[in-house]
Amino acid sequence: MTRLTTCPDAEAVASRAAALIGRQLERARAERGVAHLALSGGTTPGHTYELLGAEHDVLERVELWFADERCVRPDDPESNYRLAYEAMLAPAAIDPARVHRMEGELGPHTGAERYGRELAARLADEGKLPVLDVVVLGIGPDAHIASLFPGAATLSAPEDAICLGIEDSPKPPPERITLSLGMLHAARSCLLLATGAGKADAISAMLGEPSRHAPASLLRRGRLSVIVDDAAAPPPRLR
Ligand code: 6PG
Numbered sequence: 001m002t003r004l005t006t007c008p009d010a011e012a013v014a015s016r017a018a019a020l021i022g023r024q025l026e027r028a029r030a031e032r033g034v035a036h037l038a039l040s041g042g043t044t045p046g047h048t049y050e051l052l053g054a055e056h057d058v059l060e061r062v063e064l065w066f067a068d069e070r071c072v073r074p075d076d077p078e079s080n081y082r083l084a085y086e087a088m089l090a091p092a093a094i095d096p097a098r099v100h101r102m103e104g105e106l107g108p109h110t111g112a113e114r115y116g117r118e119l120a121a122r123l124a125d126e127g128k129l130p131v132l133d134v135v136v137l138g139i140g141p142d143a144h145i146a147s148l149f150p151g152a153a154t155l156s157a158p159e160d161a162i163c164l165g166i167e168d169s170p171k172p173p174p175e176r177i178t179l180s181l182g183m184l185h186a187a188r189s190c191l192l193l194a195t196g197a198g199k200a201d202a203i204s205a206m207l208g209e210p211s212r213h214a215p216a217s218l219l220r221r222g223r224l225s226v227i228v229d230d231a232a233a234p235p236p237r238l239r
Contacts, residue, residue, distance in 0.1 A: 041080030053088030108165030
């Protein structure tokens, strides 16, 4: 069952999200000595990253990964890496050796192939998908997650697909790298954040019948936590 938390505003969403992520990372460290956290981009998670970056110990023994990336240079204002670097990685002085950047500058297919190999080498048991501990997701108004868009062929990628290259993202820029839906399913937990009335329909679609037209609805609901503000919250019947 999806755990849905509704907060008064975006500040409260960020605070709840940072606290939940901290608990999940602590559990992973306790169980396996290290935690693997994957980050999304966009405007929603930035303040959560700032709160995590301000609590230095919360990121100890954490390996940072990405759920998706635009095919731009890492210093490009559009880069999800740059968002995470400025909000969290630099303020927390995270050792670069613990940060696994998607190399968007190499282009969608080379970048996806290299990242898939890195994830497999670091996190996969023989013949299985790599398992991340926590994946932070935003959601688009069309209920896309990471760079998995409604009706896209990426939603039907082979079961062993780890990372996918995209050339025709409806959300600019068009070229991106994204974790596969299988990777999101394999993750121990996904945390989806949404604020603003513009996300209310997407959140309702996510909680409805699973559909390729609403990629967020395809997430594993038993491993999904959703934190929204009142404006993005679904009607009471869906809660
Ligand atoms: C990206 C993100 C994407 C984002 C949603 C929501 O690279 O664009 O990873 O999946 O999370 O589009 O974006 P906002 O938070 O800006 O609404």
